[in-house]
Amino acid sequence: MKVVAMKPISGLSGREAVHANLADALHADRALRLQSCIVALMAVMMLSVCPTAYSATEHESAAHDAFNKVYPSRAAQGVVSQLAPGANIHKMTLSHHELEAWSFVPKRKDRIEIENRSNITHALYVTYPDGSVVNLEIQIPGDTVSWTVPDDAEGEYLFRCWIHPVIRAKMMIED
Amino acid sequence: MEMRTRPAFRFMGLLLALSMLTAAGVGRAGDAASKDAYRRPDGILSPSYNPLTAEKATLGKTLFFDARLSRDGKMSCSTCHAPDKRWSDGRLRPLGSEHVPNARRTPTVLNSAWLTALMWDGRAGSLEAQAVLPITTPHEMNFDIPALITRLQAINGYQPLFMQAFGDATINQKRVTQALASFQRTLVSQTAPFDRWVSGDENAISESAKRGFALFGGKARCATCHSSWRFTDDSFHDIGLRTEDIGRGAKVPAEVTLMQYAFKTPSLRDLPINGPYMHDGSMLSLEEVIKHYEKGGIDRKSRSLEMKTFELTDEERQTLVDFIKTLDGGPLKMEYPRMPE
Numbered sequence: 001m002k003v004v005a006m007k008p009i010s011g012l013s014g015r016e017a018v019h020a021n022l023a024d025a026l027h028a029d030r031a032l033r034l035q036s037c038i039v040a041l042m043a044v045m046m047l048s049v050c051p052t053a054y055s056a057t058e059h060e061s062a063a064h065d066a067f068n069k070v071y072p073s074r075a076a077q078g079v080v081s082q083l084a085p086g087a088n089i090h091k092m093t094l095s096h097h098e099l100e101a102w103s104f105v106p107k108r109k110d111r112i113e114i115e116n117r118s119n120i121t122h123a124l125y126v127t128y129p130d131g132s133v134v135n136l137e138i139q140i141p142g143d144t145v146s147w148t149v150p151d152d153a154e155g156e157y158l159f160r161c162w163i164h165p166v167i168r169a170k171m172m173i174e175d
Numbered sequence: 176m177e178m179r180t181r182p183a184f185r186f187m188g189l190l191l192a193l194s195m196l197t198a199a200g201v202g203r204a205g206d207a208a209s210k211d212a213y214r215r216p217d218g219i220l221s222p223s224y225n226p227l228t229a230e231k232a233t234l235g236k237t238l239f240f241d242a243r244l245s246r247d248g249k250m251s252c253s254t255c256h257a258p259d260k261r262w263s264d265g266r267l268r269p270l271g272s273e274h275v276p277n278a279r280r281t282p283t284v285l286n287s288a289w290l291t292a293l294m295w296d297g298r299a300g301s302l303e304a305q306a307v308l309p310i311t312t313p314h315e316m317n318f319d320i321p322a323l324i325t326r327l328q329a330i331n332g333y334q335p336l337f338m339q340a341f342g343d344a345t346i347n348q349k350r351v352t353q354a355l356a357s358f359q360r361t362l363v364s365q366t367a368p369f370d371r372w373v374s375g376d377e378n379a380i381s382e383s384a385k386r387g388f389a390l391f392g393g394k395a396r397c398a399t400c401h402s403s404w405r406f407t408d409d410s411f412h413d414i415g416l417r418t419e420d421i422g423r424g425a426k427v428p429a430e431v432t433l434m435q436y437a438f439k440t441p442s443l444r445d446l447p448i449n450g451p452y453m454h455d456g457s458m459l460s461l462e463e464v465i466k467h468y469e470k471g472g473i474d475r476k477s478r479s480l481e482m483k484t485f486e487l488t489d490e491e492r493q494t495l496v497d498f499i500k501t502l503d504g505g506p507l508k509m510e511y512p513r514m515p516e
Contacts, residue, residue, distance in 0.1 A: 097408060120399055121480040123433055138433060140480060162423075162431050163479075164410045165292040165300075 081148065084109040093117050094124070094139070099159055099169040106173055108153050115144045123162040129155035135162075149173055209392050210373045215404045219360050220288045225303060225353045227288075227360055230340040235358025237336060237512040238351060243326060245316035252309065252355070255281045258509040261445045262362060267456035271314045277420035278314075279438075280456040285445055285507075288360035291409045295438045295454045296423045302356035307348070320348050327351070332515020364444045365504030372501070380501040387498025390491055395468065397495075399481045406443035406502065412479035413437045415472015418455055424477070435477035444502045461496045 083089065087109040093100045096118040106112060116122055116139045124136040126147055136145040149157075153173040161167040221227035238244060242251040250271075255264045262283045264270065272278035279295045287293070287302055299305035309315045310323060327333050327346050334344040341350055369388075371379035380388075392398040402408045411423045413436035424435035438454040446452075450459040458464050471484040487495070 121433075123431060125431075133428065135428070135431060138480075162427055162434055163412070163437075164408060165297060166409055 097166050106149050108149050110149045111146050113144050113146045116141055127158040213404050214373055215370055227357055231354050231357035232361045234336040234340040235354035238355055239358050240512055246318040250316050256284045261447055267451050275314050279454045284359050285362050285364055286405050296426050298426050302359055303352045306352040306355040330515055367502050367504035369501040383494045384497040384501045387494035390495055394485055400440040401443050407440045410440050411437040413477040415478050432477050465492050
């Protein structure tokens with residue numbers, strides 16, 4: 001004979017329906033409790049993973065706030081000059097320790113936007129053919145900095161990072 | 176016995192189980208990927224303008240151990256980069272630097288073939304350029320290059336070595352520095368327990384060290400800068416040490432604030448177990464170093480944005496130390512060269 005018994009499930013709110021022989025009711029209850037414990041344990045383990053990820057995000061966010069207080073980017077300050085008529089915007093990507101190869105051909109007055117897709121801070125600078133240096137602001141992960149090709153640019157422009165000298169990329173500008 | 180549960184309840188359990196399995200799978204894949212990032216290279220790097228040859232390395236080795244490269248004939252490169260001191264000197268500050276303000280600890284020359292910036296402040300861009308600096312530094316070898324070349328030219332025994340290395344017996348600065356750089360490129364850390372673990376030997380390091388490795392790339396974020404098989408990315412950071420030395424800040428434009436008090440990230444391979452550590456030799460144990468990073472050091476405008484405080488238990492700290500010890504491959508076997516007459 002089978003009956004439907006409503007049994008409380010420890011650790012969970014509500015009740016769960018269980019079909020069981022009366023003779024095995026006690027064993028069924030224990031089995032259900034065991035299953036509940038396993039599921040609860042798995043849930044706890046999952047939750048223990050999630051906060052780690054969330055706290056990491058919060059940490060990065062806090063770092064970003066601190067950065068903004070100390071090193072406001074030119075873009076954030078709205079001091080990036082307007083794009084010249086006829087000029088183009090080109091995108092570059094900074095991975096962990098590398099400026100990824102680009103396929104565009106930069107021209108004078110074009111703007112090069114470089115996104116930091118790594119998880120570390122960079123501080124790029126451009127060395128001009130005459131040896132002068134232009135800093136591109138400190139760039140935390142996810143930040144984008146830009147460099148506008150000078151009106152009279154010609155020759156080899158070298159991108160490097162003050163923090164990571166291994167980062168090195170040459171860009172040729174021709175009239 | 177028959178036991179049934181609601182479909183929604185079963186689904187939740189299944190979802191959780193799948194989530195756990197997925198997470199575990201990702202964890203294992205991530206672990207493998209992170210281990211691969213530390214895999215040793217197959218060969219030794221050398222620049223096209225100074226390809227590595229056995230003959231140049233042999234000449235460079237002789238020069239490296241020759242005290243006649245110093246003005247008073249008492250100090251060779253190996254005086255401060257000693258084979259039995261892991262190619263450093265084991266001292267808090269270098270020999271002869273007692274009256275030098277802001278003297279810095281002697282770095283190892285191990286694995287220098289892969290360096291992209293040399294010296295604590297990165298003022299040398301190659302081993303060839305760096306080779307001149309200790310020879311001409313007053314509190315080190317205190318010599319000048321023209322006088323050194325004249326002295327070497329007077330040593331007949333060097334002529335066949337230069338002949339074999341460069342095709343003729345001409346002795347000049349370029350050849351001396353190229354030979355010294357070539358020898359240093361041959362100084363590569365021996366295979367360490369960690370390398371064997373990366374290669375698949377699960378028993379090569381302890382379980383504690385494995386947990387330390389996880390912390391190294393995880394909560395402690397050491398791998399942010401101590402990356403690659405050398406456990407450095409040759410980057411420069413102000414890690415918040417109390418120092419008057421502005422380090423790389425003296426070599427770059429003043430407006431590059433982050434480089435004030437910044438020094439090069441040192442390799443973690445073959446560390447002397449009792450230090451000294453840091454650019455100024457100010458710490459004598461790995462535990463002290465780790466605690467410094469936990470606290471984050473002095474909070475100032477130049478402090479690296481990678482310096483983020485965290486907290487470890489004593490047990491966790493010990494696992495990190497256990498892991499770092501697995502990066503020690505032991506001293507290199509070295510046959511000392513016969514000095515030419």
